[in-house]
Amino acid sequence: MYQYDKYDEQMLDDRIAQFRDQTKRYIAGKLSDAEFLPLRLQNGLYIQRLAPMLRVAIPYGMLSSQQLRKLSFIANHFDKGYGHFTTRQNIQFNWPALEDIPDILESLAEVQMHAIQTSGNCIRNTTTDQFAGAAQHEIEDSRPYCEIIRQWSSFHPEFAYLPRKFKIAVCGTEIDQAATQVHDIGIYIVKGSDGEVGFRILAGGGLGRTPIIGKVIFEYIEKKHLLTALEAILRVYNQLGRRDNKYKARIKILIKETGLEKFKALVDQEWDKLKDGALTLTDKEIKRCSSYFIAPPYLAKENNPTQLTKPLQQNALFNSWYSQNVTNHKKIGYSIVTIALKETGVAPGDVTDRQLDYLADLADEFSFGEARVTHHQNIVLADVEQEQLYNLWNKLNKKSMASMNLNLLTDIICCPGGDFCALANAKSIPIAESIQRRFNTEEILKEIGEVRINISGCMNACGHHHVANIGILGVDKKGQEFFQISLGGSSKNNASLGKILGPAFSRREIPTVMEKIFDVYLDNRVDSEEFIDTYNRLGIEPFKNSVYAKSN
Amino acid sequence: MQNLIKNNELITDTWEILEKSSGPDALAASSTNSIMVPLNLWKLYRNEAEAYSGNIAIWLDSDEFISEIKSEIDEFSVIALNFPVFSDGRSYTTARELRQTLNYEGEIRAIGDVLRDQIFYMSRCGFDSFLLRPDQDAQACIDAFRDFQESYQSTSVNQNPLFRRR
Numbered sequence: 001m002y003q004y005d006k007y008d009e010q011m012l013d014d015r016i017a018q019f020r021d022q023t024k025r026y027i028a029g030k031l032s033d034a035e036f037l038p039l040r041l042q043n044g045l046y047i048q049r050l051a052p053m054l055r056v057a058i059p060y061g062m063l064s065s066q067q068l069r070k071l072s073f074i075a076n077h078f079d080k081g082y083g084h085f086t087t088r089q090n091i092q093f094n095w096p097a098l099e100d101i102p103d104i105l106e107s108l109a110e111v112q113m114h115a116i117q118t119s120g121n122c123i124r125n126t127t128t129d130q131f132a133g134a135a136q137h138e139i140e141d142s143r144p145y146c147e148i149i150r151q152w153s154s155f156h157p158e159f160a161y162l163p164r165k166f167k168i169a170v171c172g173t174e175i176d177q178a179a180t181q182v183h184d185i186g187i188y189i190v191k192g193s194d195g196e197v198g199f200r201i202l203a204g205g206g207l208g209r210t211p212i213i214g215k216v217i218f219e220y221i222e223k224k225h226l227l228t229a230l231e232a233i234l235r236v237y238n239q240l241g242r243r244d245n246k247y248k249a250r251i252k253i254l255i256k257e258t259g260l261e262k263f264k265a266l267v268d269q270e271w272d273k274l275k276d277g278a279l280t281l282t283d284k285e286i287k288r289c290s291s292y293f294i295a296p297p298y299l300a301k302e303n304n305p306t307q308l309t310k311p312l313q314q315n316a317l318f319n320s321w322y323s324q325n326v327t328n329h330k331k332i333g334y335s336i337v338t339i340a341l342k343e344t345g346v347a348p349g350d351v352t353d354r355q356l357d358y359l360a361d362l363a364d365e366f367s368f369g370e371a372r373v374t375h376h377q378n379i380v381l382a383d384v385e386q387e388q389l390y391n392l393w394n395k396l397n398k399k400s401m402a403s404m405n406l407n408l409l410t411d412i413i414c415c416p417g418g419d420f421c422a423l424a425n426a427k428s429i430p431i432a433e434s435i436q437r438r439f440n441t442e443e444i445l446k447e448i449g450e451v452r453i454n455i456s457g458c459m460n461a462c463g464h465h466h467v468a469n470i471g472i473l474g475v476d477k478k479g480q481e482f483f484q485i486s487l488g489g490s491s492k493n494n495a496s497l498g499k500i501l502g503p504a505f506s507r508r509e510i511p512t513v514m515e516k517i518f519d520v521y522l523d524n525r526v527d528s529e530e531f532i533d534t535y536n537r538l539g540i541e542p543f544k545n546s547v548y549a550k551s552n
Numbered sequence: 553m554q555n556l557i558k559n560n561e562l563i564t565d566t567w568e569i570l571e572k573s574s575g576p577d578a579l580a581a582s583s584t585n586s587i588m589v590p591l592n593l594w595k596l597y598r599n600e601a602e603a604y605s606g607n608i609a610i611w612l613d614s615d616e617f618i619s620e621i622k623s624e625i626d627e628f629s630v631i632a633l634n635f636p637v638f639s640d641g642r643s644y645t646t647a648r649e650l651r652q653t654l655n656y657e658g659e660i661r662a663i664g665d666v667l668r669d670q671i672f673y674m675s676r677c678g679f680d681s682f683l684l685r686p687d688q689d690a691q692a693c694i695d696a697f698r699d700f701q702e703s704y705q706s707t708s709v710n711q712n713p714l715f716r717r718r
């Protein structure tokens with residue numbers, strides 16, 4: 001994991017001192033609400049419906065056990081004993097007091113964590129695939145580049161007052177789990193025609209009111225040009241992005257209104273000025289950042305040891321957890337384990353202080369003291385010996401953290417919604433819960449298989465409902481909560497956006513609507529087709545017909 | 553009189569800023585001998601402006617482009633960039649373009665909604681004088697230059713990003 005040196009630490013300390021002073025001036029009435037707003041947002045602080053909310057960055061999802069324990073401490077000491085993992089590799093605390101925030105930030109800084117630029121119209125936390133560095137099919141580990149981007153984007157003096165928020169994702173794995181194509185900038189690590197590794201850069205993807213898949217801006221650039229290319233795109237956006245209407249201010253709208261070719265020409269023009277200049281990455285810097293992400297000291301182990309194969313034969317519960325939650329590792333004898341944080345009755349992504357402590361212990365015992373958070377709001381232990389999997393499962397089981405619903409119907413992504421968020425049209429957490437209750441047996445979950453359901457409480461789409469196989473969006477109809485369903489979205493490599501099924505439903509109707517949708521799937525699927533395959537083959541009509549059929 | 557900060561010091565401002573809608577007659581009507589004209593006036597009444605006996609500077613609003621006067625920038629000892637509201641970030645890019653791309657060596661002045669909490673970033677982008685919004689505490693604004701000791705980026709203060717120096 002990246003370790004701060006004296007420069008990183010100094011900047012973080014300076015930032016906290018700066019924000020402490022700003023908070024003091026705000027409380028003393030010397031800073032207006034409007035003036036304090038972007039300052040607090042760029043330090044992760046929202047004023048929510050019920051209380052302030054602090055969003056802490058987990059850069060590219062990596063957490064050490066020490067950091068997990070610190071998050072547990074903060075949840076316990078400054079909050080009501082829990083935190084909430086978001087869909088963008090952040091953790092939110094929903095109940096801190098405003099005057100405590102500088103102390104929380106100081107506490108985070110002790111373990112090299114922060115809340116910088118987790119909100120506001122600036123470059124946000126860079127995200128990546130949660131299996132980076134451990135995945136079987138990977139061109140190169142994305143994390144060193146995420147760290148390079150983190151440093152470049154932190155306190156960037158030119159881009160702190162952009163037209164709107166700006167999100168960057170990097171993907172180096174063959175199977176994209178980072179939803180890279182729906183980010184303002186999506187970066188794929190690719191091999192060029194000469195076999196050298198470089199980047200393909202997309203821009204203008206996004207969810208929200210106008211969901212769009214990103215467009216290729218640079219088909220291929222050498223590694224050293226990464227930051228100059230990003231700076232060129234940001235510069236065009238900062239100058240030309242719309243500032244008159246916040247719903248048209250994202251880069252996706254700029255590209256659409258300018259036209260892709262013209263936009264590319266403008267970026268090229270800026271890039272010409274920056275290319276090969278001082279911001280060109282040096283081999284030394286790439287090496288320096290990469291040196292923090294070398295493989296942990298793996299032991300020489302065998303694949304499928306008896307310590308694994310025996311319990312797999314003997315214990316059906318372990319077996320189904322294994323088939324759902326364990327992924328192949330690039331290192332022989334190791335596996336990647338995903339711990340689903342999706343217990344029915346608990347808001348997706350919520351973790352208690354005790355669970356955080358326990359996860360820290362598990363990370364220490366099983367995975368070189370490191371864990372990762374995913375944009376599906378789950379936790380990954382990336383380097384577990386196969387010999388230890390049964391042991392790990394037993395420990396998870398004891399704390400009822402062995403949910404085996406990973407990627408199954410009840411592994412729902414859900415934004416905080418109307419229970420916490422001031423912008424919400426509708427509550428989203430109770431919807432997730434009602435679906436989890438309706439589909440509550442392991443048989444039915446297994447029968448339906450992998451399917452992604454995402455829920456957002458409003459058009460801002462924090463729950464990423466557009467790229468779900470089944471998306472649920474809270475809408476307001478004359479002051480009443482309704483829910484619009486869309487089908488067919490995907491955030492994988494062949495990313496696609498869902499299509500709206502038809503008129504919205506009341507909260508009560510949702511579980512039954514889900515049943516009807518899955519009935520169409522089960523009645524029509526061929527061989528081992530997943531839900532999305534069947535949908536792609538059939539189209540939306542049969543689902544529409546069934547869901548809106550007159551009951552007579 | 554608005555406070556002006558330059559070289560970490562509070563100094564007296566000698567420039568009169570003409571409004572965006574001003575025509576050439578405003579030049580004649582001015583009582584000072586240092587006038588800052590809006591870009592538009594410069595473009596439309598170039599001859600009148602050049603005939604003006606005192607000092608001429610130019611100011612650009614956040615939606616105007618420095619590229620329009622790219623070849624003439626060295627005629628001005630001061631170029632001012634406006635912040636119609638502090639959260640409008642366009643002038644940061646213009647300042648860097650002036651300093652780092654066009655190698656402008658004169659004074660780049662921040663005018664408009666210029667507040668204590670943005671001054672540090674402004675200075676990193678190449679601004680070197682700051683006409684403060686009247687309610688701002690001048691000493692607090694001078695302190696702002698010390699908000700951070702280091703920056704990761706390539707800035708107008710130091711072209712080399714931190715990774716070339718660490």
Ligand code: SF4
Pocket residue numbers: 415416417418421422423424425456457458459460461462463
């Ligand atoms: S999608 Fe809407 S309701 Fe949900 S967290 Fe985002 S802004 Fe709030």
